[in-house]
Amino acid sequence: MTHIERGELDYAPYYCEENVWRLLGRESLKSLRAWALLISNAERRVVFMRQRSGRPVDGLVQWDYHVVALVEGGLEGYLVLDLDSDLQFPCPLGAYLEASFPVDVQSAQAPRFRAMSARDYVVNLVSDRSHMRRPDGSYLAPPPPWAHPGAPRAAKNNLLEWADMGLKKPGNLLSLEALRSIALSARVPDRRLPL
Numbered sequence: 525m526t527h528i529e530r531g532e533l534d535y536a537p538y539y540c541e542e543n544v545w546r547l548l549g550r551e552s553l554k555s556l557r558a559w560a561l562l563i564s565n566a567e568r569r570v571v572f573m574r575q576r577s578g579r580p581v582d583g584l585v586q587w588d589y590h591v592v593a594l595v596e597g598g599l600e601g602y603l604v605l606d607l608d609s610d611l612q613f614p615c616p617l618g619a620y621l622e623a624s625f626p627v628d629v630q631s632a633q634a635p636r637f638r639a640m641s642a643r644d645y646v647v648n649l650v651s652d653r654s655h656m657r658r659p660d661g662s663y664l665a666p667p668p669p670w671a672h673p674g675a676p677r678a679a680k681n682n683l684l685e686w687a688d689m690g691l692k693k694p695g696n697l698l699s700l701e702a703l704r705s706i707a708l709s710a711r712v713p714d715r716r717l718p719l
Contacts (some may be wrong), residue, residue: 528552528605530613536668537577538656540591541683543607545649545673547593556647558594560645561604562695564589564687570635574623576610583610591686594639602707610698618707625700637703638686639693649696650674651683 534546544560547553563570565689568588572578578585593605594617603614611623651673658666674681687695698706 528614530607533607534668534670535607536666537608539653539668540608540663541649541651542668542670542673544591544593544605545646546670547605547607549646551711553593553595553642558642559594559639559695560642561592561594562588562589562640562686563635564638564689565633565636566689567632568687569633571626571629571633572624573626574610575608577608578718589684591717593642616707618704619706621700621704635700637688637698637700638695639698640686644694645680649683649686650677650679652681654681 533543535543541562548558548560564587569586570588570590571584571586572590574583575585575587576583590606590608592609595603595605595614597603597614597616600616602617604617604620605614606620606624607613609615609620609624611620615623629635653667653672655664656667658664673683685691686694
């Protein structure tokens with residue numbers, strides 16, 4: 525895999541979907557098999573550990589959704605690129621799953637994953653950032669300095685639809701157990717992510 529330094533990437537706190545959109549659009553990643561992983565659940569409350577904006581002791585935080593990048597890293601297996609995590613960057617998929625998700629989480633709050641090819645995610649994501657605005661129109665967190673995904677085409681905002689794990693499409697839906705199984709199978713030569 526191409527070497528990527530976290531500090532060299534575009535980053536805006538609380539705009540994970542756009543950070544991953546910018547990351548997956550990089551020329552250096554276009555030759556790799558890569559995906560966006562949208563992480564949420566039916567309750568829109570996923571508990572994460574090791575997040576930089578989480579509590580100081582263990583990075584625990586609860587997100588309504590989160591987005592990370594997943595790349596095929598050759599001998600390294602699958603690698604997660606989570607710009608909001610304090611784990612190594614990139615992080616092997618198995619290690620990321622083990623460190624990020626508590627094992628005692630109730631099934632209703634267990635994370636679900638929507639895996640979308642990098643190309644589909646970059647080309648089709650539309651976010652007008654309305655989910656980051658208060659009723660008075662002010663932002664909950666300063667918006668990124670770049671144009672929002674989907675600008676300037678007049679397309680329907682689809683970010684929150686994609687974070688709805690009740691919808692079958694786009695991409696493929698995976699459970700935490702299924703993704704853990706994929707992480708283990710990555711150690712088998714020539715085994716590819718079933719997407």
